[in-house]
Amino acid sequence: MPAIYLDHNASTPQLAAVTRAQLPFLDGPRGNPSSVHAAGRVARQALEEAREQVANLLGAQPREVVFTSGATEANNLALLGVTAACNGGLILSAVEHPSVAKAADHLAGSGVSVARLPVDAEGRVDPGDLRRLLQPGTVLVSVMLANNETGVLQPIRELSAVCREAGVLLHVDAVQAMGRLSVDVGDLGADLLSLSGHKMHGPAGIGALWVRQGVSLAPLLHGGGQESNRRSGSENVAGAVGLGAAACHAAEAQERLQNDLAGLRDHLERRLLELWPTAVVHGAGAARLSNTTLVGFPGLDGEAAVMRLDLEGVAVSLGSACSTGTMRSSTVLAAMGVPESLAAGSLRFSLGPDNTRAEIDEVVQIFQRALTPSAPAEVLA
Numbered sequence: 368m369p370a371i372y373l374d375h376n377a378s379t380p381q382l383a384a385v386t387r388a389q390l391p392f393l394d395g396p397r398g399n400p401s402s403v404h405a406a407g408r409v410a411r412q413a414l415e416e417a418r419e420q421v422a423n424l425l426g427a428q429p430r431e432v433v434f435t436s437g438a439t440e441a442n443n444l445a446l447l448g449v450t451a452a453c454n455g456g457l458i459l460s461a462v463e464h465p466s467v468a469k470a471a472d473h474l475a476g477s478g479v480s481v482a483r484l485p486v487d488a489e490g491r492v493d494p495g496d497l498r499r500l501l502q503p504g505t506v507l508v509s510v511m512l513a514n515n516e517t518g519v520l521q522p523i524r525e526l527s528a529v530c531r532e533a534g535v536l537l538h539v540d541a542v543q544a545m546g547r548l549s550v551d552v553g554d555l556g557a558d559l560l561s562l563s564g565h566k567m568h569g570p571a572g573i574g575a576l577w578v579r580q581g582v583s584l585a586p587l588l589h590g591g592g593q594e595s596n597r598r599s600g601s602e603n604v605a606g607a608v609g610l611g612a613a614a615c616h617a618a619e620a621q622e623r624l625q626n627d628l629a630g631l632r633d634h635l636e637r638r639l640l641e642l643w644p645t646a647v648v649h650g651a652g653a654a655r656l657s658n659t660t661l662v663g664f665p666g667l668d669g670e671a672a673v674m675r676l677d678l679e680g681v682a683v684s685l686g687s688a689c690s691t692g693t694m695r696s697s698t699v700l701a702a703m704g705v706p707e708s709l710a711a712g713s714l715r716f717s718l719g720p721d722n723t724r725a726e727i728d729e730v731v732q733i734f735q736r737a738l739t740p741s742a743p744a745e746v747l748a
Contacts, residue, residue, distance in 0.1 A: 370680035371726045376515050376543055376659060376717035377684055381609070382568045388612035389570065392605040400602050401591065410604045417611030421575055424614040425560065426551035433576045433594045434607050438542045438563035439466040441576035444587050444598065445538040445559045446470045446509060452583035453536070455506030456480030460492050460521070461702035467509055467540055468698070480504055489653035490519040490703045494529050501533050511540040512555070513548065516699045516715055517650035518659025520544075527556025536582060542566050542574075546617035547625060547656050558582050564606065569613030573606030620720070628718050629657035631727055635716060636660050638731040642739060647709065649700060658718040663705065664738075667712035672738050679733045684715045 372380070392413060398406025400414045415429065422429040435441045447470060450457055459471050461483045475481040482500050484492050492510055508530050510521050523539055530537040538559040541550050546567035552560055558579045565571040578584055578597065590599030639662055640646055647663040664672075669685050676683055685697070700710040716730075 371722075371730055372682045373716045373718060373722065373730065374682045374684050375719035376518075376566070376715065378565045378571070379546075379568045379719060380721070381565070381570055382613065382616055384616065385569055385609045385612045389605045389609045392608055397604070400604060401593065410602075413608050414602055414604050417607040420611035420614045421562075422577075424545070424550070424618050425577055426553050427577050428580065430595065431577055431580055433578055433597045434602055434610075435574045435576055435598060436572055436603070437574040438464075438540070438561050438566070439574075440587070441561035441563075441574045442466040442509075442538075442540055443470045444576050444584070445561060445578075446474065446507065447587060448584040448597075449507045449536055449538070449559070449582070450474055450479050451585035453506035456482070456502060456504045457507050457509065458482045458484060458497065458500050458505055459509040460484045460486060460511065462486050462490055462514055462516075462519075462699045463509065463511055464515055464540055464542070467511070471509075484510070486702050488704055490514055490517050490650045490699065491653050492521050492526065494522060494525040497526055497529050498533075501529070501535065505533070505535050507536045507538060509538040509540065511543075512550070513541070513544040513656045513659075514650070514699060515543050516697060517661045517703075518543070518656035518717075519650040520548075520654045520656070523555045523557065530558075531556065543656060543659075546613070546621050547628075547658055549621060552577060552579070559584075564610040564613060567613050567617050570606050570609040573603055573610045575610065624720050625657045627720070628722075631718050631722060631724060632657060632660050632716075634724060635718075635727045635730070636662070638727070639734065642731060642735055649703065649705065649713065659715070660717075661700075661713055661715045663700075663709040663713040665709055665712060667714075667738065669712050669714060672712075672714060675737050676733065679737055681730055681733055684717075685713065 396406045398410040400411040418432045419429045421432050471481050484496055486492055513520050527537050536558040539557040540561045542563045544550055545562045560577040562575050564573040586597055588599045593599050636648055643664050645665050649661040697710050
């Protein structure tokens with residue numbers, strides 16, 4: 368782990384309490400939850416307790432929670448499952464995570480009608496644009512709650528009202544919001560919602576899709592009919608237990624963390640803008656996650672900067688970490704109208720509960736020494 372880890376939107380350190388909850392299902396007998404013998408019953412009980420813990424975090428019913436291998440599967444299940452079951456089209460925002468955007472591309476290639484909602488310069492969707500884009504054949508709208516690159520929050524409640532009026536389902540990718548905001552599915556007005564374990568201090572390889580009771584969903588995987596015939600395959604009991612434990616922690620800590628991290632983020636932004644007055648905080652005019660800032664530095668080579676900071680023991684990113692380790696131009700910033708020259712010099716800093724003010728000050732000192740115009744020329748475009 369780097370000395371200073373500021374890439375929590377990519378992945379969060381797993382809590383010790385989460386690991387302790389998992390240990391009995393990693394070291395002991397591994398019963399299959401579908402088996403009727405004692406070991407199977409123990410596994411089934413643990414799985415259902417975890418389902419209830421996740422449901423409690425969301426203000427949902429346990430039977431509405433479908434365990435998946437992560438957010439990518441949850442997002443694909445939502446988009447492909449609803450459009451297949453309801454035989455209709457999809458609308459998504461122009462700033463969705465690749466696991467939503469690429470699933471939409473796949474649907475479009477299969478003949479499904481797909482439309483994209485534009486965003487303003489802050490990265491926000493306009494509910495009026497959604498109303499204009501809706502067609503009689505639209506069955507699903509997918510808009511993320513919090514952007515993984517900028518942290519910008521979308522007006523989900525207003526979008527939900529538009530969807531309700533049109534009789535269209537709403538899917539929300541809430542991966543980055545979980546553990547950082549209070550997320551209640553009833554309050555949001557969503558019909559489906561995705562989350563991921565490793566983004567909320569739980570294990571990797573586990574996630575969930577919440578599906579409001581009564582929503583039709585065609586499965587992606589066919590087999591033994593697990594997860595109420597919505598996701599076949601023997602369940603990852605240890606992963607689900609870890610996700611449940613992480614959900615309990617999130618429910619207890621999210622309000623405090625939201626306030627603490629906002630102060631650290633604002634301090635980091637102030638220091639960086641003092642150091643580089645022409646820098647731009649993308650989405651600064653919108654409501655954002657308290658832990659996230661994406662800052663554009665004119666003239667900076669973002670790729671070289673990420674690598675240079677890594678050598679200095681600081682982990683940051685260019686934006687999304689879900690593109691097989693590649694450093695590519697941000698589709699989010701392009702949709703916001705940010706010039707490519709500024710987008711290429713943009714760095715994402717995403718904070719976590721263990722980060723301190725002293726660490727932030729140290730990062731700024733490192734940045735000044737290694738990346739300002741007086742630094743080595745290879746980091747400047």
